[in-house]
Amino acid sequence: MSDIAAYLGAAVLVALAAWAFASERRGARRPIRRAGLAFVLCEGFSLALLAPGTVALSHAGVDGLSVIALGDTVRTAALSFLMLLACLLNPRPARRRSPLGQAALAVGLQTVMVLLFVAARPTLTPGGDVITGSGGRWPLAVRVALFAGYAIWALVEMFIALLPQTRLAATGPLRWGVRLVLAAIGIGVVWTLWSYDDIVHVLRYGRLDGSEDTVSNTLGALCATLVVAGSLAGRCSATFEAAVRWVRLCRCYVVMGPLWSALREAMPQIAFPEGGRPLLAGWPAGIEYALYRRVIEIHDGRLVLRTYHHPAVAAWLEDDSGAAAATDAALMEAATIATALENMRRGRRFTGAGERSARGAADGDPALIPTDLDAEVRWLSRVAWAFRRSPVIPELLERLRAEEGYGVASRG
Structure with missing residues (x-):
């Protein structure tokens, strides 16, 4: 387990180091990037050199003490590159130290070690343990x-x-990439x-684990994982944002489904001809095409339903659910559409009522008026959720169906 x-x-x-090196532009001089690359490489090689399996190669003729000394040297070099990286990244000039001083x-x-x-x-x-006599305990403990x-x-300077x-x-x-790297520093x-x-084991018994134990190797692997995750989150921000947008659009597409299906079932003429870009073609172009097509069809259906809007919906909503529900623009829009669909199924039209919808009621509130296609998608998602889920x-x-005198509504 420790070796793994x-x-x-x-x-x-x-x-990670190989990917960063391959993606670096030729001729670009980036000291910060190269210091980070050197740190990652040195830390990775030190993990491999100090693994129990590598130290155990002494049974195959490899000098185990040389492997341990080399691993410690590489790990110390990793810390030196980390210190250099902290000096280059520090935004406060007063805390920056000279790179030449850090190199010295x-x-x-390294010489003292x-x-x-x-x-x-x-x-x-x-067994892979480093042991020393009584005269060598203090030098090893100090090391x-x-x-x-x-x-x-x-690590503190980097933090x-x-x-x-x-x-x-x-x-x-x-x-988020910076936060993950900060978490790696904490680990x-x-x-x-x-x-x-x-240090206590060396001073008491003159014995030191030549390789890292299971806890140390597990912490090292966790630290490496967080560093990689932070680096990828920082470098692949555009891909990450595209993935987040794709998930959000897919959610809106699903949420709008019941409202869109109800309108298309009642008015098949609003449906565009089949074909065009497949739902999952491209990323996120396919879902954008399908979602915006759904938005247009919903709006076409709303236009057809204008003459079926019941003029008393707003008053009913306030009577049944209170003033808060009556001022909920999305719920008002959903109730207007639902009752208009019921009126269409029964062939009941209302003249002179106009379009009493939440959009018209919200004309005085700019926050409720979509200003672009994404805002329209978010708005219709709220309406569709209320259409499907609101009790x-x-x-x-039921009140519409049981309305006294419902059958004498005026016809257009």
Whole structure:
């Protein structure tokens, strides 16, 4: 299980780095992007190098201590690139540090880490643990503490640099991408703190796990997944927005279905000739075509129903459900259409009543007047939902059928 988590996390990070590198434009110099790419690559390779399965290759003649030292070096390099990335991303000039200073610190840290590893003079057990004598415990413990402290520092700097972007990002997907990366940083802090018990083990027993344990590898894989998800959400914002729009249009298409079907059943002449773009052709062009065609057919049906509008619907609605229902524009429109359909089925027309619909009642409220096709879709979705789901509509239809003198309504 530990090997699977480690290798899976490594594969995800390396795949992300390869995709980012392949999509980079030639000749573009982007220090921020390249620092992030270097961090992702180093972190992915360190996960693979420090996996228990890789360290266990010492049984096949591979020097396990060299593999562990290389893995630690690559992981420390990943932290250095993360620190550089934080310096480049920080929007506050006062908190920016010189990249050259960070590079000098990274080189110095790598040198100290190697010297401490050599001073500890460790050996590798068949089980993959690093052990050292009493004289090497302190150098090995200091090495672990130095790495953990540097990791916490880099993660905190990165968190501080990215936090303002949750408000400054231009689009919703970009903001969600930043939030996912911030969540990955939080997991990284937990992952780093998990290694502090190694200091106690080294000082007490002179023993250190040469590879990452199951918890560490699981946290690493989770961290890698969040980084990839955040990166994809940020880079693929246009695709994400198109997917959200497609889902919303599909929902509107389904919601408008009962109203559209009722109108087409009563007035087959409003239906356009079959053919045209299939429902799912293109993305989201197919659903847009089908939805807008449905909108036009609904409006054609509403025009045909104008002479069937009952003049008392608004008063009935207020009597049965109160003033709140009478001022609900979508419910008023749905009730007007439902009663007009019933009148059409019975052949009852009303002259001089005009079109008493919610749209006409709402003419004074610009918020209720659709200004574009998307707004029209949202409006008709509300009307269709009320037409299908509101309990007021069946009550109005029963009142219409039981209306005294209903049969003497004037004919056009």
